[in-house]
Amino acid sequence: MSDRVAVMQPGPGLKGFVCPPQVPTKGERHEVDHCLSKCVHPCVAEPLIAAIYHANVRNPHKGAYLSASMIAGSNCMRKTHYERLDPAGHYELIRNVYWPFRGTIAHKVIEDRGDEAFHLTQFMQEITMRVPLVFPDRPAPIFTDDGLWTGEYDPTKPLIIELGGTCDAYSPWKLKLYDFKTMADAKARMVIEQGKIEPNWIVQMNIYRYLIANTEISEKDREEFRKHGLPDLPGTHYPAPETLRIQGIGMMEIPLTGQGYVMQRQWQQNDIPPIPVMTLEETEALIRDRAIAWFDALVLGIKPPVVEDDRSWMCKSCSFNGEVIEGERCFPKKERSADTFEGEPKEEWRKVQDAGGTYVDPAEKPKKPRKPRATKKKKEKPLDDFLG
Ligand code: SF4
Helix, strand or coil: CCCCCCCCCCCCEEEEEEECCCCCCCCCCEHHHHHHHHCCCCCCCCHHHHHHHHHHHCCCCCCCCCHHHHHHHHHHHHHHHHHHCCCCEEEEHHHHHHHHHHHHHHHHHHHHHHHCCCCHHHHHEEEEEEEEEEEEEEEEEEECCCEEEEEEEEHHHHHEEEEEEEEEEEEEEEEEEEEEEEECCHHHHHHHHCCCCCHHHHHHHHHHHHHHHCEECHHHCCCCCHCCCCCCCCCCCCCCCEEEEEEECCCCCCCCCCEECCCCCCCCEEEECCCCCHHHHHHHHHHHHHHHHHHHHHHHHHHCCCCCHHCCCCCCCCCCCCCCCCCCCCCCHHHCCCCCEEEEEHHHHHHHCCCCCCCCHHHHHCCCCCCCCCCCCCCCCHHHHCCC
């Protein structure tokens, strides 16, 4: 039995789909085999359902570790808790899983072409990284050989959580890191016209930077560099990138952070703010706080609270929302307005969480009002504006 804790996925994950409102079986749950071969009024073409399902169950971001995107706060912790731990599996509205699928398509196409052009671009793509985080103040939970927590701890060993992530494109020669984000054009316009960069994008990019700086350069990679005529790298680990950029991929617009951009059918240039670079120490402190919260929710199975008010838009299309889908288990509005959580006064519960350094929700931090950006002047945003 290993004392290293990888976050496990005890439930079977996605089992099938919830019928959407436009079909007569609205709200019914069916396993994917039914959707593919028995449904008489499929809501989406069966080959597309098969592809979406396949991509979802094979998605490496689901399952084996705490990913950078989880720690960055892109997902509802309660939702992920349900997805991972429900031994009966879960069912999704197909439109919810289509979005990550659309991103997968774009990433795959870029990755394939990028590999061919590696000797020219000098960008490595889809590097998978894993870094252990040691918590000497917490005992290691004891797991079964299947990776399920037995409910016991080994006080002689520290808790070790593995943090993983796959970065889209990184050049150790240009010290630049790109993350490709598919987005609706409305979102792309917000990035371009209002300089609206999501706080979780900043955290995610800085987590990738941290993972890169803690990743050893393998002999296999060095061999690959030689094969492509690229210079060898000094040192044992990859150098931390100095420039972090989000490449937005919309339907019509392709904004790049830290860069001027002229939209389709316009001549006015908007400057998109750069992604701030945190120190590796700042990033590690943030990672450690949040990793513990996710560890509690996904490995120890402690139910986390619903998302806070200013991220309640996540609940609108959530397939666990019992206030929208009959028979489901989460009641976010009711829970948000209640004074207690899990039988404890809410305030008390939060104090317990904070004492363990377990939950740092950006929604709880004071925010400075942001004016709409109509300016063309490029301006560095201080880190505090994003992280509170
Ligand atoms: S309904 Fe809202 S709080 Fe509940 S799991 Fe879904 S997104 Fe999270």
